[in-house]
Amino acid sequence: MRHSWILAMLLLVVVWPTSIFAQQAYRGEDTLWQDTVWDGEVLIDGILTVAPGVTLEIRPGTVVRFTPMDSNGDGIGEHEMFIQGRLLALGTQDAPIRFTSTAADPRPGSWGAINMMLAEDEENVLTHCIIEHAYRGFHAHFSRARVSDSYFRRNMRGFQFQESEVVIERCLLEDNLNGLQFRNSQVRLVDSTVKGSYWGVRCVYSELDMQGCRIEGNLINGVNLRDSTLTASGNLIAANRRGLYLQRSRGSVTGNLVRGNSEHGIFLEESEAEISGNRIVDNGRAGVRWLNAQGRVAGNHIEGNGLYAISNEGTTPAPAPGNWWGSADPAVWAVLLRDGRLNPETGLVEAVDPLEQAPGLDLPDF
Amino acid sequence: MRPFFCLLLLALALSFGGCAQPSRTLTDAAPAAADLDSLPRVAGILSADLVLEGALVLADDLLVPAGVTLVLRPGTRVYVVPSESTKIEPEWLSSATELLVRGTLRSEGTAEQPVVFEPLSSSAGTVYAWAGLLLDGATDSLIRHTRIQNAEQGVLCINSSPEIRDSRILSCRYGITAQQQSSPTLVGNLLQGGEAGVFCWNESHPLIQDNHIVGHNEEGLFIDRGSRPRLLGNRITGNGIGLALYDPGLAGAADQVRGNRQDLRLLGLPGGRP
Numbered sequence: 279m280r281h282s283w284i285l286a287m288l289l290l291v292v293v294w295p296t297s298i299f300a301q302q303a304y305r306g307e308d309t310l311w312q313d314t315v316w317d318g319e320v321l322i323d324g325i326l327t328v329a330p331g332v333t334l335e336i337r338p339g340t341v342v343r344f345t346p347m348d349s350n351g352d353g354i355g356e357h358e359m360f361i362q363g364r365l366l367a368l369g370t371q372d373a374p375i376r377f378t379s380t381a382a383d384p385r386p387g388s389w390g391a392i393n394m395m396l397a398e399d400e401e402n403v404l405t406h407c408i409i410e411h412a413y414r415g416f417h418a419h420f421s422r423a424r425v426s427d428s429y430f431r432r433n434m435r436g437f438q439f440q441e442s443e444v445v446i447e448r449c450l451l452e453d454n455l456n457g458l459q460f461r462n463s464q465v466r467l468v469d470s471t472v473k474g475s476y477w478g479v480r481c482v483y484s485e486l487d488m489q490g491c492r493i494e495g496n497l498i499n500g501v502n503l504r505d506s507t508l509t510a511s512g513n514l515i516a517a518n519r520r521g522l523y524l525q526r527s528r529g530s531v532t533g534n535l536v537r538g539n540s541e542h543g544i545f546l547e548e549s550e551a552e553i554s555g556n557r558i559v560d561n562g563r564a565g566v567r568w569l570n571a572q573g574r575v576a577g578n579h580i581e582g583n584g585l586y587a588i589s590n591e592g593t594t595p596a597p598a599p600g601n602w603w604g605s606a607d608p609a610v611w612a613v614l615l616r617d618g619r620l621n622p623e624t625g626l627v628e629a630v631d632p633l634e635q636a637p638g639l640d641l642p643d644f
Numbered sequence: 645m646r647p648f649f650c651l652l653l654l655a656l657a658l659s660f661g662g663c664a665q666p667s668r669t670l671t672d673a674a675p676a677a678a679d680l681d682s683l684p685r686v687a688g689i690l691s692a693d694l695v696l697e698g699a700l701v702l703a704d705d706l707l708v709p710a711g712v713t714l715v716l717r718p719g720t721r722v723y724v725v726p727s728e729s730t731k732i733e734p735e736w737l738s739s740a741t742e743l744l745v746r747g748t749l750r751s752e753g754t755a756e757q758p759v760v761f762e763p764l765s766s767s768a769g770t771v772y773a774w775a776g777l778l779l780d781g782a783t784d785s786l787i788r789h790t791r792i793q794n795a796e797q798g799v800l801c802i803n804s805s806p807e808i809r810d811s812r813i814l815s816c817r818y819g820i821t822a823q824q825q826s827s828p829t830l831v832g833n834l835l836q837g838g839e840a841g842v843f844c845w846n847e848s849h850p851l852i853q854d855n856h857i858v859g860h861n862e863e864g865l866f867i868d869r870g871s872r873p874r875l876l877g878n879r880i881t882g883n884g885i886g887l888a889l890y891d892p893g894l895a896g897a898a899d900q901v902r903g904n905r906q907d908l909r910l911l912g913l914p915g916g917r918p
Contacts, residue, residue, distance in 0.1 A: 351691045353709060476737055497802060497824060498737060519823065519845070540823070540845045540868060562845070562868055562911075584911040585863075585888060 310363075316340050321380070322357055322389075330396070332363035338373035338406070343380045344389030354413045354434070355379070358390025361397060369406030371427070376408040377415075384411035386434040386455055394442075397421040404428055409436075415454070418442045430454060436472075439463055446470055457496065460484055467491055472500075478518060481506050488513055490642060493521075500539065503527045508551075510534055514644040515543070521561065524549040529573075531556060535641050536565075543583065546571035553578060555639055564589040564616075568596040568627075576600050579636050587614040588627045595625040602633040675699070680723065680764075690747075696720050702761075702774075705742050710781065712747040718757035718789075723764055726773040740796055742775035745782040745804075753789030755810070760791045772796045772817045772838075779804035787811055798835070801826035801848070808833060819857070822848035822871075830855055840864070841883065844871035853877055863888045864904060869912075875900060885909045 303321040310328045317337040323345040328334045336342070344357045369375035379388035391414035394402050402423040408431075409415035415430045416423070418439035426447040430436035436454040437446070440461045449470040451457040457472040459480040471492040472478040478496035479486070482504045492514045493500040500518030501510075508529040514537070515521040521539035522531065529551035536543040536558045543561035544553060550572040557579045558565040565583035566575055570592030580587045581604030590596045596617070603611050612619075617627040675683075680701060687704035690712045697717035702724045708714045716722070727741045736744050743749075743761075753759035763773035776795030779785060785806035791814065792798045798813035799806070799820045805827040812834045813819045819835035822828055823845040833855045835841045841857040841864045844850060853876040857864040864883035867873060869890045875897035880886045886904035887897065890911045901907045 352689050540843075563863075563866070582912065584868075584890075585885070585909065 310334060316342070319343070321345070322359065324357055325360065325390075326358075327360040328363045328365065330362045334361065334363065334365050336365075336367040336369075336375050338368065338370040338375065340369075341376045341378065343378055344412075346379060346381045346384075346388050354387045355389040358412075359392050361392065361394045361402065364397060364400045365392070365394065365402045365404065367404040367407050369428075371406055374406045374408050374429075375404075377410070377412070378408070379411045381411070384432075386411060386432050387413045389413070391415070391417040394418040394421040394423060394439075397423075409433065414438045418444065425449060430457075435459060436475075451475070456480065472496065477502065486510075492516075492644070493518065499523050503529070512642045514642070515539070516644075520545055523547070524551060527551075529553075533639065533641055535559075535644055536561065542567040545569070546573075549573075552576075555637075557639055557641060559583065566596075568592060568594075568625075570594055571596070574598065577637060578602070579639060580604070581636070583614075586616045587611075588616070588629075590615075590617040590625050590627050593623070593625050596627045598627050598629045600631045600633060601629065602636045603629070604636075606632075606634050675723065683723070690714060696722075699723070701725060702741060702743065705736055705744065707736065708743075708745045708747045708749060708782075710746045713750065714745070714748070715750045715752065716759045716790075717752060718754045718759070720751075720753075721760045721762070723762055724774045726763055726765075737778050737780065737800070738775035738796065740773070740775040742778050744778045744780060745785065746780050748783055749777065749779065749785045749787065749806070751777075751787045751790045753791075753811075755789055758789045758791050758812075761793065761795070762791075763794050771815065776800060776816060778802075779806055782806060792816060797821055799828075801828050804828070805850075807831075812836070814838075818843060819860075821845070822850050822873075824848070826850070829853075834858070835860075840866060841880070842866070844868060844873050846870060849873055851876075855879075856881075858882045860884065864901070865889075867891070867894060880904065 304326045306324040308326050310332050313333045315335045320342045347356045367375050381388045388411040404425045405427055407428040410431045412433045414435045415433040416437045420441045422443045424445045428449045430451045431453055433454045435456045436451040437458040443464045445466045447468045451472045453474040456477045457475040461482045463484045465486045467488045469490040473494040475496045476498045478493045479501045484506045486508050488510045490512045494516050496518045499520045500515045502523045504525040506527045510531045511533045513534045516537045518539045520541045521536045521543045523545045525547045527549045531553045532555045534556045538560045540562045542563055543558045543565045545567040547569045552573050553575040554577045560582045562584045564586040565580045566588045568590045574597035577600045579602045587603055615627040618624045684700045685703040687706055689707045693713045695715040697720050699721045702722050724741055751759045773794050776797040778800045780802045782804040787808045790811040793814040795816040797818045798816040801822045803824045807829045810832045815837040817839045819841045821843040826848045828850045831853045835857045836859050840862045841860050844867045847870040850873045852873050855878045857880045860883040862884045864880040864886045867889040878900040880901045881903040883904045886901035886907040888909040898908050
């Protein structure tokens with residue numbers, strides 16, 4: 279009996295080199311050197327590294343708490359995680375995983391980040407997670423990750439990454455100072471909501487595929503791309519200061535509802551874009567602002583914007599065939615289209631073949 | 645990043661020690677490089693109250709956090725170094741150089757000795773070379789006899805209600821923006837040049853009195869559906885559109901609007917005309 283028990287333990291050690299019963303508190307600078315599973319309550323009172331080649335799996339219902347430490351007084355917590363191996367944070371709808379602060383009155387930046395560095399070989403996975411009060415909820419360099427069904431709230435930045443491939447599905451980013459910012463990355467943002475930030479989605483030198491998202495109530499820009507490429511369809515972009523702002527970028531923007539943004543619904547600055555089949559309504563200044571842009575604005579429903587339907591403020595023409603302007607009266611169009619007819623130094627809005635009624639657009643039911 | 649912040653904070657401490665320093669007075673002419681090198685430089689995050697006077701350089705973003713006060717004494721001249729990068733770091737409100745106030749700003753110029761914010765020339769050649777004074781949840785703030793020029797936004801108020809008085813906001817893309825329940829007091833200012841003068845967005849209700857809003861390419865004053873400013877004795881002239889608003893009830897201020905390409909534009913109507 280005793281021999282068989284020892285044999286069983288030896289077998290367990292040989293075939294299962296994973297620390298299931300991981301310690302529940304990590305203090306100072308610590309490293310996981312072997313595959314580890316967390317379950318229950320975990321305290322990080324320092325900086326924890328997951329070594330290259332090591333997988334950290336976090337089970338449903340686990341709560342990971344970070345103690346506050348701000349040694350240089352910059353308002354940013356320093357206790358955090360560095361994933362150099364692989365993270366599998368696999369919560370469920372009924373038992374999400376929570377990353378939070380131990381502070382009695384936590385604020386954005388109470389702890390550092392979930393950092394993923396040089397994790398390109400195997401995809402990091404976070405599903406059904408709640409990440410709150412961090413400096414950067416999700417932070418990656420040279421990594422691949424898939425984040426789904428998760429809630430990012432009251433972080434200084436919900437997501438920040440560069441040189442990474444990231445898929446974000448069915449997530450809610452709410453009341454982060456910035457929702458999602460990245461550079462030199464490829465991103466799929468699907469069926470997610472970004473609201474209550476200063477900058478909702480902000481990127482440079484990146485490719486963004488955004489489908490079925492709600493970008494609402496962000497105080498500076500809803501979506502801003504600079505020197506990047508955008509594919510956007512089936513999104514709601516509403517009640518931001520600016521809705522969609524492309525700078526030196528390329529874009530295909532089809533089948534979106536762009537509504538009630540304080541400034542411009544869509545602002546194209548030195549960008550090339552196909553803007554088609556969208557409903558662009560009730561924005562404060564212009565439905566579309568066109569500044570030295572290329573491409574066309576075709577087959578849209580553009581109505582009820584404050585100052586102009588389209589304002590061409592650059593020197594290039596703005597082809598705008600087949601749109602509905604909210605009226606069949608050419609005298610109304612003359613007021614709603616601001617272009618070289620008003621200021622000879624600017625290009626024309628080429629509003630040919632206007633629709634006689636609102637088009638039946640295939641938009642999601644927001 | 646962290647060592648960088650530490651260096652900045654250290655530089656602040658060494659440069660000012662939390663109190664005013666006597667310094668030179670420069671003329672309106674742009675300073676020579678050697679003069680700039682000799683000036684105190686500020687950037688980073690203020691960890692304690694700070695009083696500034698004389699000439700200095702805003703070398704990068706400066707954050708005044710909640711609970712901290714920045715005072716600019718009469719005659720303070722701030723030379724702003726434009727951001728030449730395409731940064732999205734740090735995450736504050738602009739990619740351009742900004743003075744972001746979440747605590748208190750007291751810019752205490754006088755008629756004889758205004759406070760001046762002036763950008764240094766940018767290699768990018770942009771007219772709007774820096775972000776401006778960005779107040780986000782700021783409290784008890786005052787901007788008096790202050791000249792702000794060539795900023796993306798002269799003063800941005802997000803949930804902030806400063807007193808902005810007797811100041812000159814020149815050639816800024818947007819002069820003053822009040823958004824997210826901001827009710828600043830705007831009295832006796834000159835807003836001139838740039839794209840637009842004053843915006844009132846998202847339930848902002850400023851007092852706008854005795855200002856001269858002149859020479860903007862687009863709107864002199866824009867008021868959205870949810871905002872109700874009080875308009876008294878302003879002169880809104882020489883703008884593309886003098887007054888753009890949704891609420892016809894505010895059109896009674898039309899006597900303050902003269903000599904614009906279009907004086908009054910009622911929004912939300914087909915054609916936008918009253």
